[in-house]
Amino acid sequence: MKTIQNILLFTFLAALAYSCTKNDGATPVPVSKVSIPKIVKKSGDVAIDVTDFDNFSANFEVGLLFPDDERPTKLDVVIRKNGDANNVKVFKADVTTFPTSFTLTGSDIVSLFGTPAVLNDNYDIGLDVYMKDGNKYQAYPAVGIGYGSGVVNLDGSSVSIQYSAICKYNPDLYAGDFEVVEDEFQDTAPGDIITLTKIDDTHFSYNYPSLGGMTNQLL
Incomplete structure (x- = not known):
């Protein structure tokens, strides 16, 4: 009888130890929600003519891809020069009205980057997104993809626009x-x-x- 009791006790303890050490899978990673921004060219110049740089003027609109989704607390309009994530400037900060339009001029480019555009320069315009949970999502992070992978493949997606410096035919x-x-x-x-x-x-x-x-x- 004692032997049977010892076997039952051993079985119970083994089962208890197994239940305490069993790996049921990785700890779930919290999922953060980000509003997908949208930015599109509206009017004005579609490129920067280096032969007439001072008169460059381009109008674009910023908003959200899904207007009825959770709204961010604000957006920052940022400009990246020549694909360099270390050369990103804030053009307009604390944008809280969506959609809204802005105009970029040659003098704005000089104010932000110090020099006029030269042939083959590229200026990418995107949006840093600030969500209510305190998270910030950069348009042009040093590592990774802004807003997550696959966003650019969504129907109607336009998370970045570009103005290139060209020598326009005159x-x-x-x-x-x-x-x-x-x-x-x-x-x-x-x-x-x-x-x-x-x-x-x-x-x-x-x-x-x-x-x-x-x-x-x-x-």
């Missing part, structure tokens, strides 16, 4: 008198003046002085 720059410096074909001589006349935005005509004023057309 046909009026090519009309007028031009002096020949060198002509390897020797159709003209150094010092000759070639006059380009604008026909339309993509066509010009010109005269060869050494060919008796023959008119040619550039395509």
Whole structure:
């Protein structure tokens, strides 16, 4: 009888020890909720013309992808230059009205980054999101993806916009008198003046002085 009791006691203690040490899985990680911001270009310039930088002006709108979802306490409009997460500036802080529009100008870029845009510079505009639980979600974190993976694939998602510095084609720059410096074909001589006349935005005509004023057309 004592033997049976000892076996039952051992079985009970073993079961108790197993129930205290069994791993039922990893401790659940708390899930934080973030409002997905939305930013879109509205009007004005779609790129930065470096030949007319001072007149650059672009209007964009910031808001939420799901307006009826939980709203953040505020948004910061931030600008990242040339994809560098260490070169992000706050353009507009503490935005609490969504949607709302802003205008970015050439002088704003100089104020934020110290210099005008040069050819091939890129300026990304995004939104830092502050939620009611105290969490902040950066548009351009140094590590990881802002707002979590997969957000950019949501229908209608637009969490960032970009303005690139380009040399915009201006046909009026090519009309007028031009002096020949060198002509390897020797159709003209150094010092000759070639006059380009604008026909339309993509066509010009010109005269060869050494060919008796023959008119040619550039395509």
